[in-house]
Amino acid sequence: MSNSLIFVALDYADAESAWPLIDQLSPQQCGLKVGKELFTSAGPDFIKALVERGFKVFLDLKFHDIPNTAGKAVRAAAELGVWMVNVHASGGRRMLEAARDAIADMPNRPHLIAVTVLTSMTEEDLREVGITVSPQQQVLRLAQLTKAAGLDGVVCSAQEAQMIAQQCGDGFIRVTPGIRPVGAEQGDQRRVMTPPEAAALGIEVLVIGRPITQASDPVAALNAIHESLTA
Numbered sequence: 034m035s036n037s038l039i040f041v042a043l044d045y046a047d048a049e050s051a052w053p054l055i056d057q058l059s060p061q062q063c064g065l066k067v068g069k070e071l072f073t074s075a076g077p078d079f080i081k082a083l084v085e086r087g088f089k090v091f092l093d094l095k096f097h098d099i100p101n102t103a104g105k106a107v108r109a110a111a112e113l114g115v116w117m118v119n120v121h122a123s124g125g126r127r128m129l130e131a132a133r134d135a136i137a138d139m140p141n142r143p144h145l146i147a148v149t150v151l152t153s154m155t156e157e158d159l160r161e162v163g164i165t166v167s168p169q170q171q172v173l174r175l176a177q178l179t180k181a182a183g184l185d186g187v188v189c190s191a192q193e194a195q196m197i198a199q200q201c202g203d204g205f206i207r208v209t210p211g212i213r214p215v216g217a218e219q220g221d222q223r224r225v226m227t228p229p230e231a232a233a234l235g236i237e238v239l240v241i242g243r244p245i246t247q248a249s250d251p252v253a254a255l256n257a258i259h260e261s262l263t264a
């Protein structure tokens with residue numbers, strides 16, 4: 034039995050396109066991740082509707098701004114009743130602390146996590162933006178900064194998950210996109226791992242989008258992934 038939660042990334046253009054799949058899912062099967070595309074078109078009421086249906090919702094808006102703006106945006110996201118929200122760790126310590134402080138007084142505040150190095154990025158991509166260490170080193174640096182700023186965990190690739198558990202300790206949540214079942218198309222992802230390998234590392238949250246949403250039968254694809262974790 035795997036302890037990893039699966040979050041389906043609902044990367045659809047609008048609510049109308051997303052509902053047919055949501056209607057076939059239950060909160061026992063998966064959480065739902067809503068990102069920039071769907072949130073921009075469907076808005077806060079759509080998020081509230083998912084929460085009302087009992088789903089754990091990860092509102093993935095990856096805020097990255099000056100501390101005051103990022104903190105207030107995190108607060109607005111948290112007030113929608115979601116389970117998890119995120120910011121970019123590269124926004125720096127003061128931004129991370131502002132995000133943390135903005136929701137500290139909420140009785141049922143969401144988990145607040147920070148994106149380290151996007152799973153689409155390679156060492157060469159980092160070099161082009163002036164970062165001359167490996168993705169692993171940069172992930173570790175940002176995970177340690179996130180931990181020191183008092184956040185709950187990070188988004189990283191599954192390839193860095195073990196290192197983060199060793200360096201940041203148990204209880205620091207690891208959320209890993211870039212999950213690809215054997216034979217699935219990699220697309221724009223670069224630092225990838227299969228679902229059973231990621232679950233075997235004890236990763237808390239696996240985010241999976243296109244391998245489910247683009248499948249001819251998305252629910253069957255999700256069920257097959259669940260089965261692969263228990264095999």
Ligand SMILES: O=C(O)c1cc(=O)[nH]c(=O)n1[C@@H]1O[C@H](COP(=O)(O)O)[C@@H](O)[C@H]1O
Nearest residue numbers: 042068093150151152188210240241242243
């Ligand atoms: O924060 C995220 O969720 C995220 C961070 C990251 O480093 N990489 C990444 O792929 N994501 C998101 O995870 C999802 C992955 O989707 P698929 O590549 O279709 O499985 C997308 O919605 C991305 O926006």
